[in-house]
Amino acid sequence: xxxxxxxxxxxxxxxxxxxxxxxxxxxxxxxxxxxxxxxxxxxxxxxxxxxxxxxxxxxxxxxxxxxxxxxxxxxxxxxxxxxxxxxxxxxxxxxxxxxxxxxxxxxxxxxxxxxxxxxxxxxxxxxxxxxxxxxxxxxxxxxxxxxxxxxxxxxxxxxxxxxxxxxxxxxxx
Ligand SMILES: [Zn+2]
Numbered sequence: 001x002x003x004x005x006x007x008x009x010x011x012x013x014x015x016x017x018x019x020x021x022x023x024x025x026x027x028x029x030x031x032x033x034x035x036x037x038x039x040x041x042x043x044x045x046x047x048x049x050x051x052x053x054x055x056x057x058x059x060x061x062x063x064x065x066x067x068x069x070x071x072x073x074x075x076x077x078x079x080x081x082x083x084x085x086x087x088x089x090x091x092x093x094x095x096x097x098x099x100x101x102x103x104x105x106x107x108x109x110x111x112x113x114x115x116x117x118x119x120x121x122x123x124x125x126x127x128x129x130x131x132x133x134x135x136x137x138x139x140x141x142x143x144x145x146x147x148x149x150x151x152x153x154x155x156x157x158x159x160x161x162x163x164x165x166x167x168x169x170x171x172x173x
Contacts, residue, residue: 002127003106008049011090011104012078019157020111023082033057036072036094047092052101054094068096075107085112086156091128111159121163125156134166 005011012027033044044057072094079087087110093103109125120137132149147170153162 005090005104005106007052008047008101008104011106012049014090014106015078015086015088015155015157018080018082018086019159020085020113021080021083023080025078025080025086027078028081034074034076034092036074045094047101052104054096054099054101071095071102085114086110086159109156111156111162113159113163121166123156123159123162123166125151125153127151132162132166134170136170 003014005014012030015025017023018025030049033046035044046055046057047053048055074092074094075089076092077087077089089107089109091103091105091107092101093105094100095102106127108127111123113121113123115121118139122133122135122137124133124135125131126133130151132152134147134149135144137144149166149169152165152169156162
């Protein structure tokens with residue numbers, strides 16, 4: 001089941017504290033306007049974080065009928081800027097006919113873990129594809145393949161536990 005948020009405020013609270021460095025995650029551009037690119041133009045929209053109402057920032061924009069009938073999905077990534085090792089992405093579904101953010105879902109979650117030998121493990125839970133991608137960058141390996149598993153954890157709040165499970169499941173034991 002893909003996690004759905006009732007509004008942006010809830011989506012921004014999905015992970016308050018970084019599961020890796022345990023610092024508070026500061027949301028970048030929380031109240032900033034979002035730039036969208038439907039059709040061939042770009043617009044800035046303001047989203048009410050509680051009501052999901054959207055408002056176009058240019059007053060002289062005349063939205064064509066095609067535009068009004070279109071829907072658009074964009075991704076927004078929320079990242080821990082303390083360590084840059086954790087992020088999650090939400091999908092914003094725009095419904096321009098209703099001037100509404102009609103749906104907000106958790107798209108994916110990513111973590112990068114480095115051990116004392118400087119080996120790096122990357123775990124990405126892709127909720128919309130129901131899969132976990134696992135990549136290992138060893139000291140002596142320059143390029144690494146992504147190993148795909150069916151989604152193996154509901155979240156990445158305990159990344160080291162997830163990593164241990166992935167190690168057991170994969171050839172890196
Ligand atoms: Zn962090």
